[in-house]
Amino acid sequence: MFKRVKEATYLTAEKAWSYRAILRYFFIQHERMREFLFPEEIYEYLIQYDEFKDYPIEALHIDLDTLVKWGNLIARQELGKSRTVEEFKKKRFRYQSTPYTIEFERMLIQLEGMGEVFGGSLEKSQFERLYQSLAKIERIIKGNLMEKNEECAQLWDDTLSYFRQITQNTSDYIAYLNSEEVEEQMQTEAFLVYKDQFTTYLRDFIIALQGTSLQIQDILLAITKSELRAFLQKVIQHKDQVFRFEQEQEETDPYKEQEEKWASIKDWFLGNEHGESQYEMLQQRTTESIRRITRVVQRLGERHQYFRSRKKDYLHLAKWFSSLEDLEEAHQLSSVAFGVLHTRHFHIDHIPTENIYTDVWDEEPMEHETKPITRNYREKTRPGAVTSNTKKKEELKKQYLEQKQQEKKLIEQYIEGNEIHIENLPLVESHVRKLLLSWIGKAMVRKDRTIKTELGVKVRVVIRDGRVLLRAKDGVLKMPNVTFQFIDLEGSAS
Numbered sequence: 001m002f003k004r005v006k007e008a009t010y011l012t013a014e015k016a017w018s019y020r021a022i023l024r025y026f027f028i029q030h031e032r033m034r035e036f037l038f039p040e041e042i043y044e045y046l047i048q049y050d051e052f053k054d055y056p057i058e059a060l061h062i063d064l065d066t067l068v069k070w071g072n073l074i075a076r077q078e079l080g081k082s083r084t085v086e087e088f089k090k091k092r093f094r095y096q097s098t099p100y101t102i103e104f105e106r107m108l109i110q111l112e113g114m115g116e117v118f119g120g121s122l123e124k125s126q127f128e129r130l131y132q133s134l135a136k137i138e139r140i141i142k143g144n145l146m147e148k149n150e151e152c153a154q155l156w157d158d159t160l161s162y163f164r165q166i167t168q169n170t171s172d173y174i175a176y177l178n179s180e181e182v183e184e185q186m187q188t189e190a191f192l193v194y195k196d197q198f199t200t201y202l203r204d205f206i207i208a209l210q211g212t213s214l215q216i217q218d219i220l221l222a223i224t225k226s227e228l229r230a231f232l233q234k235v236i237q238h239k240d241q242v243f244r245f246e247q248e249q250e251e252t253d254p255y256k257e258q259e260e261k262w263a264s265i266k267d268w269f270l271g272n273e274h275g276e277s278q279y280e281m282l283q284q285r286t287t288e289s290i291r292r293i294t295r296v297v298q299r300l301g302e303r304h305q306y307f308r309s310r311k312k313d314y315l316h317l318a319k320w321f322s323s324l325e326d327l328e329e330a331h332q333l334s335s336v337a338f339g340v341l342h343t344r345h346f347h348i349d350h351i352p353t354e355n356i357y358t359d360v361w362d363e364e365p366m367e368h369e370t371k372p373i374t375r376n377y378r379e380k381t382r383p384g385a386v387t388s389n390t391k392k393k394e395e396l397k398k399q400y401l402e403q404k405q406q407e408k409k410l411i412e413q414y415i416e417g418n419e420i421h422i423e424n425l426p427l428v429e430s431h432v433r434k435l436l437l438s439w440i441g442k443a444m445v446r447k448d449r450t451i452k453t454e455l456g457v458k459v460r461v462v463i464r465d466g467r468v469l470l471r472a473k474d475g476v477l478k479m480p481n482v483t484f485q486f487i488d489l490e491g492s493a494s
Contacts, residue, residue, distance in 0.1 A: 023097065071098055228262060420483070459488060
């Protein structure tokens with residue numbers, strides 16, 4: 001990775017115009033499965049362009065030799081029969097492009113088609129395809145299905161390909177939304193035409209993302225490292241069957257690279273110790289983009305209303321008043337056009353809703369208290385008796401303590417050797433389920449997974465491999481295999 005890439009020299013050399021044209025022709029023929037080209041054929045292609053009108057074939061031979069020296073082409077001597085005396089006197093070569101050159105040209109074509117703006121998209125179907133692929137891997141692993149090595153390798157490649165498409169497309173599209181060009185487009189009046197389509201596109205993506213992401217997270221948590229290694233063994237065995245003349249270097253651990261790719265997928269959806277997941281970040285940025293669009297549309301609407309001329313409206317209204325013969329009808333028209341003239345309007349800073357399309361009669365009424373503008377004004381207060389709530393407080397306190405004591409007795413029924421195993425629990429009450437889940441939520445934000453509960457007992461939450469069912473009176477919950485370890489239970493109870 002630290003060596004100089006001499007194959008890229010042709011892109012910035014002084015004669016890059018001729019080098020790039022030659023190698024672009026090699027790439028086109030490579031895509032057509034023609035690997036070896038003769039100089040005469042290349043020359044016929046180049047002289048079609050005006051830039052190569054004064055380009056002699058001797059200059060082409062010099063350029064080809066230069067590209068061979070840089071590692072862009074491989075020259076092979078043609079040992080067949082010579083057709084002319086000149087061909088017999090001098091060596092005749094045919095040329096083949098190298099893998100570096102082909103990849104450079106393929107990348108350049110993609111960049112030329114992309115232009116100077118970010119590409120990417122928010123395809124909701126990509127998450128569904130990734131979920132289907134991961135679900136099939138889980139079925140193979142959990143069901144011990146005897147799939148062929150080739151099918152497992154193809155399934156693994158499809159999973160990585162779908163994940164790569166998601167990361168590339170989403171990151172590029174978010175960068176496109178935050179680019180200066182999009183920011184400028186949003187400030188124009190023409191953006192109002194596309195704002196509904198733009199908002200619908202982002203909203204549909206969020207809905208699809210939320211629908212499949214939780215299922216993907218469950219699969220990633222359910223598959224253990226040992227189960228994954230058994231699946232990867234079939235994948236690596238198939239890759240080892242691919243015939244190569246080159247001797248590959250022996251790796252210390254052939255599973256390391258594949259396991260790191262799996263870890264990247266888990267980190268993208270679940271996060272790690274260094275921060276939140278990219279999935280959550282993507283959801284936040286998409287939601288923020290919708291909010292930004294709403295604010296831009298509101299500003300454009302206010303600006304459009306501010307600069308709008310009301311001259312024609314006033315002329316039409318004046319002609320309407322002039323055509324009325326009855327004064328009572330004019331009063332009625334005035335009340336509709338201008339409202340009640342003697343009414344006082346109060347402005348309140350409170351905004352009941354952020355929806356700019358909400359009508360006035362759909363909003364809740366706002367309250368305004370008017371106070372006299374005098375220096376010596378003071379609000380009237382009435383002396384009141386101080387009521388004692390001691391008895392009520394004692395009753396509430398007693399009820400609370402009795403409730404906590406009952407909860408403690410219920411929890412103690414499920415303790416086995418200072419531990420509660422979710423997989424061993426019978427049918428539990430609904431409030432016991434809520435209490436256990438609240439302990440898990442509080443423990444997950446602590447590094448040592450240890451909390452002090454409402455019962456005055458320290459509890460350590462240990463998450464083990466696999467998924468179990470927690471059966472409660474209000475339903476069945478599929479959750480991770482959790483064990484609650486009670487620390488110093490006897491001392492706390494005493």
